[in-house]
Amino acid sequence: xxxxxxxxxxxxxxxxxxxxxxxxxxxxxxxxxxxxxxxxxxxxxxxxxxxxxxxxxxxxxxxxxxxxxxxxxxxxxxxxxxxxxxxxxxxxxxxxxxxxxxxxxxxxxxxxxxxxx
Amino acid sequence: xxxxxxxxxxxxxxxxxxxxxxxxxxxxxxxxxxxxxxxxxxxxxxxxxxxxxxxxxxxxxxxxxxxxxxxxxxxxxxxxxxxxxxxxxxxxxxxxxxxxxxxxxxxxxxxxxxxx
Numbered sequence: 118x119x120x121x122x123x124x125x126x127x128x129x130x131x132x133x134x135x136x137x138x139x140x141x142x143x144x145x146x147x148x149x150x151x152x153x154x155x156x157x158x159x160x161x162x163x164x165x166x167x168x169x170x171x172x173x174x175x176x177x178x179x180x181x182x183x184x185x186x187x188x189x190x191x192x193x194x195x196x197x198x199x200x201x202x203x204x205x206x207x208x209x210x211x212x213x214x215x216x217x218x219x220x221x222x223x224x225x226x227x228x229x230x231x232x233x234x
Numbered sequence: 235x236x237x238x239x240x241x242x243x244x245x246x247x248x249x250x251x252x253x254x255x256x257x258x259x260x261x262x263x264x265x266x267x268x269x270x271x272x273x274x275x276x277x278x279x280x281x282x283x284x285x286x287x288x289x290x291x292x293x294x295x296x297x298x299x300x301x302x303x304x305x306x307x308x309x310x311x312x313x314x315x316x317x318x319x320x321x322x323x324x325x326x327x328x329x330x331x332x333x334x335x336x337x338x339x340x341x342x343x344x345x346x347x348x349x350x
Contacts (some may be wrong), residue, residue: 159340
């Protein structure tokens with residue numbers, strides 16, 4: 118099974134709200150990723166967690182705060198977002214953060230479609 | 235810097251016709267290459283991947299891709315298009331990143347339309 122789940126599917130929030138996106142995988146993968154995707158564009162990497170530690174932050178604004186409570190869960194906390202942050206937020210996981218024998222193959226969840234008003 | 239180029243942001247084919255989506259990469263080392271598909275309002279689904287085991291890679295839904303090192307290409311094909319193949323297709327290459335991690339470099343995507 119290569120399933121990554123994400124909740125909620127849709128989220129509408131005001132610029133002063135605080136909300137969280139959740140991602141879960143039970144494949145024993147040790148790397149988890151957050152991406153932002155605008156319509157008809159490729160995903161943009163935001164964060165990478167490797168063995169539950171933040172290993173990559175692609176210069177993401179502090180209004181996005183990731184958290185990895187355990188090896189199966191990944192959260193993205195949102196606060197004081199701007200309308201331009203409206204996008205599809207995708208979570209992905211891979212078996213081995215360092216790759217090798219295809220271990221870096223990333224499996225994606227269905228995404229959370231976020232609208233910031 | 236490593237990059238991925240997808241020629242043709244929009245491709246339109248008739249149902250039953252051959253599908254050919256082009257992907258060229260630049261990489262100084264043997265690459266790991268991927269094709270993902272994204273159906274409307276959905277996440278990304280892995281179609282197939284090249285990891286140096288075989289140059290012709292078969293994927294899901296009747297798609298396949300051939301790795302050609304001399305042409306630095308990894309084009310995606312399907313012999314006969316189906317209406318359900320209409321989607322956005324992304325080619326990606328896995329590259330080394332800081333801290334013993336790898337990351338994906340993405341092409342800009344090709345939107346495939348299938349006409350009845």
